[in-house]
Amino acid sequence: xxxxxxxxxxxxxxxxxxxxxxxxxxxxxxxxxxxxxxxxxxxxxxxxxxxxxxxxxxxxxxxxxxxxxxxxxxxxxxxxxxxxxxxxxxxxxxxxxxxxxxxxxxxxxxxxxxxxxxxxxxxxxxxxxxxxxxxxxxxxxxxxxxxxxxxxxxxxxxxxxxxxxxxxxxxxxxxxxxxxxxxxxxxxxxxxxxxxxxxxxxxxxxxxxxxxxxxxxxxxxxxxxxxxxxxxxxxxxxxxxxxxxxxxxxxxxxxxxxxxxxxxxxxxxxxxxxxxxxxxxxxxxxxxxxxxxxxxxxxxxxxxxxxxxxxxx
Amino acid sequence: xxxxxxxxxxxxxxxxxxxxxxxxxxxxxxxxxxxxxxxxxxxxxxxxxxxxxxxxxxxxxxxxxxxxxxxxxxxxxxxxxxxxxxxxxxxxxxxxxxxxxxxxxxxxxx
Amino acid sequence: xxxxxxxxxxxxxxxxxxxxxxxxxxxxxxxxxxxxxxxxxxxxxxxxxxxxxxxxxxxxxxxxxxxxxxxxxxxxxxxxxxxxxxxxxxxxxxxxxxxxxxxxxxxxxxxxxxxxxxxxxxxxxxxxxxxxxxxxxxxxxxxxxxxxxxxxxxxxxxxxxxxxxxxxxxxxxxxxxxxxxxxxxxxxxxxxxxxxxxxxxxxxxxxxxxxxxxxxxxxxx
Numbered sequence: 001x002x003x004x005x006x007x008x009x010x011x012x013x014x015x016x017x018x019x020x021x022x023x024x025x026x027x028x029x030x031x032x033x034x035x036x037x038x039x040x041x042x043x044x045x046x047x048x049x050x051x052x053x054x055x056x057x058x059x060x061x062x063x064x065x066x067x068x069x070x071x072x073x074x075x076x077x078x079x080x081x082x083x084x085x086x087x088x089x090x091x092x093x094x095x096x097x098x099x100x101x102x103x104x105x106x107x108x109x110x111x112x113x114x115x116x117x118x119x120x121x122x123x124x125x126x127x128x129x130x131x132x133x134x135x136x137x138x139x140x141x142x143x144x145x146x147x148x149x150x151x152x153x154x155x156x157x158x159x160x161x162x163x164x165x166x167x168x169x170x171x172x173x174x175x176x177x178x179x180x181x182x183x184x185x186x187x188x189x190x191x192x193x194x195x196x197x198x199x200x201x202x203x204x205x206x207x208x209x210x211x212x213x214x215x216x217x218x219x220x221x222x223x224x225x226x227x228x229x230x231x232x233x234x235x236x237x238x239x240x241x242x243x244x245x246x247x248x249x250x251x252x253x254x255x256x257x258x259x260x261x262x263x264x265x266x267x268x269x270x271x272x273x274x275x276x277x278x279x280x281x282x283x284x285x286x287x288x289x290x291x292x293x294x295x296x297x298x299x300x301x302x303x304x305x306x307x308x309x310x311x312x313x
Numbered sequence: 314x315x316x317x318x319x320x321x322x323x324x325x326x327x328x329x330x331x332x333x334x335x336x337x338x339x340x341x342x343x344x345x346x347x348x349x350x351x352x353x354x355x356x357x358x359x360x361x362x363x364x365x366x367x368x369x370x371x372x373x374x375x376x377x378x379x380x381x382x383x384x385x386x387x388x389x390x391x392x393x394x395x396x397x398x399x400x401x402x403x404x405x406x407x408x409x410x411x412x413x414x415x416x417x418x419x420x421x422x423x
Numbered sequence: 424x425x426x427x428x429x430x431x432x433x434x435x436x437x438x439x440x441x442x443x444x445x446x447x448x449x450x451x452x453x454x455x456x457x458x459x460x461x462x463x464x465x466x467x468x469x470x471x472x473x474x475x476x477x478x479x480x481x482x483x484x485x486x487x488x489x490x491x492x493x494x495x496x497x498x499x500x501x502x503x504x505x506x507x508x509x510x511x512x513x514x515x516x517x518x519x520x521x522x523x524x525x526x527x528x529x530x531x532x533x534x535x536x537x538x539x540x541x542x543x544x545x546x547x548x549x550x551x552x553x554x555x556x557x558x559x560x561x562x563x564x565x566x567x568x569x570x571x572x573x574x575x576x577x578x579x580x581x582x583x584x585x586x587x588x589x590x591x592x593x594x595x596x597x598x599x600x601x602x603x604x605x606x607x608x609x610x611x612x613x614x615x616x617x618x619x620x621x622x623x624x625x626x627x628x629x630x631x632x633x634x635x636x637x638x639x640x641x642x643x644x
Binding site for chain 1 (some may be wrong): 490514576577578579580581582583584585586587589590593594595600606607618619621622624627
């Protein structure tokens with residue numbers, strides 16, 4: 001095992017994996033995380049803890065991971081290269097591993113312009129793909145990138161993110177391949193709504209054999225309303241929600257739109273489960289964690305499997 | 314002698330104020346009718362920049378203005394001149410003139 | 424060229440508040456080309472300062488000079504005979520020129536009349552855009568002649584990031600995605616092979632992060 005994480009064991013045993021995410025609070029109150037964790041618990045194999053997403057300052061991702069872990073859920077540490085140079089990245093990786101975090105997602109991070117402190121200096125010392133390479137070097141070779149030997153290598157299942165819907169399309173699969181070449185063990189995709197584009201993307205991914213080298217967790221986000229879908233289409237870079245998708249929700253009366261959104265999310269997960277090369281789903285129920293149980297249960301993915309350390313080698 | 318308003322630059326206009334002008338009127342040919350193609354268009358942009366500079370200091374922007382007319386429009390020229398003269402008269406002497414009248418210049422001669 | 428923008432007049436006026444005899448010094452180099460620090464700008468700034476100060480009842484005497492370059496010692500020397508007759512110099516050269524003048528004339532305060540911008544080009548009349556960060560380790564041969572360090576808002580080496588939509592960077596709709604441009608250009612050059620390679624971590628020590636830089640060329644001494 002590379003990391004021995006629960007997520008790694010579940011996927012290695014051939015189970016369809018489930019992850020979700022939990023955004024740390026805009027303050028120092030731990031109860032916020034603990035309450036969210038209660039809603040996530042039992043529904044997932046690991047839970048992402050975001051790292052100052054959209055450059056809005058929040059409780060640190062590592063601290064959030066520890067709170068999640070104390071609640072009995074396996075954390076998945078998101079780490080962006082926007083705020084830390086390679087010294088800070090290495091140091092935080094060692095610290096997170098020492099605290100028992102075993103899953104990592106390497107990201108660029110949204111530009112600081114969008115957050116609280118648009119005047120902040122951006123770091124981007126190395127990029128997210130180089131971070132993957134850095135973690136893999138530390139984990140597998142037991143050395144710092146400088147070549148010095150580590151006093152204990154960090155153990156992480158290394159993840160990356162891809163957006164099959166971003167521009168330009170022709171670079172989507174080559175860029176994913178770069179991440180796999182750099183050492184990504186798993187990938188979580190941007191929220192998928194346009195299944196036609198995603199299927200085409202997966203065909204290209206499979207042609208390169210990337211699904212055999214990297215576990216693909218398909219991202220889904222239930223829509224609370226037709227309005228939310230339209231808003232995301234307009235405001236979120238790289239989101240592609242087909243009109244037909246939104247129309248199915250818009251056709252429902254207002255009070256039933258949320259239920260329809262959940263029903264469609266479940267439907268999507270069923271479809272993804274049947275697709276070759278998909279190893280699991282990443283359910284991003286944004287500020288809607290109380291629905292995770294309904295969605296994941298509805299998709300027939302509960303209870304989550306328990307895979308002991310000994311059963312996989 | 315300026316053959317064309319296109320020769321007027323910002324420093325020349327500002328110099329006029331330094332030399333005690335209470336207002337500066339720039340009169341160019343009709344736009345699209347410049348003997349040097351676009352001299353008056355350039356002059357317009359420069360007058361605009363001086364307008365902005367004067368707005369940032371105590372002189373005030375209204376003391377500079379550009380007019381366009383053809384060489385055959387004598388009556389129009391007289392009307393524009395009268396209009397601008399009246400405007401400057403309303404504004405009164407420029408702060409530079411006032412400062413110079415109220416006390417002798419302090420600038421040492423180099 | 425090195426670009427810049429004029430400082431607001433109020434800011435310059437407050438810098439010269441204490442003085443009544445100053446030099447305004449321009450430069451015939453880059454700042455002349457980008458219309459922020461040449462002899463015309465010296466004249467305009469000087470007139471503006473004189474008018475503002477005289478209107479306020481506190482005239483200022485200004486000597487107007489424009490040097491061939493403020494970043495070369497031989498062009499600064501001619502100022503030596505008279506510089507100490509003045510209380511300060513407002514320089515509208517780039518930050519390098521201003522500092523070099525300060526270095527040469529220890530007793531004269533140097534005041535910046537412009538904000539120095541970036542290494543850029545004139546895209547069209549009145550419009551300048553950044554092209555180079557002087558990072559000290561050029562990779563343009565691998566990226567189709569378009570710099571990822573400068574043209575990508577995140578300076579990433581394996582772009583584009585998820586914030587690229589229709590060739591536009593998420594940071595500002597006026598900013599083109601540097602990586603979209605790189606890819607388009609690599610395609611037209613039939614060099615897409617360059618895209619698929621992992622690039623080593625950049626050595627920022629060759630950039631400003633290694634401390635103030637110096638070039639020594641024995642062959643030129």
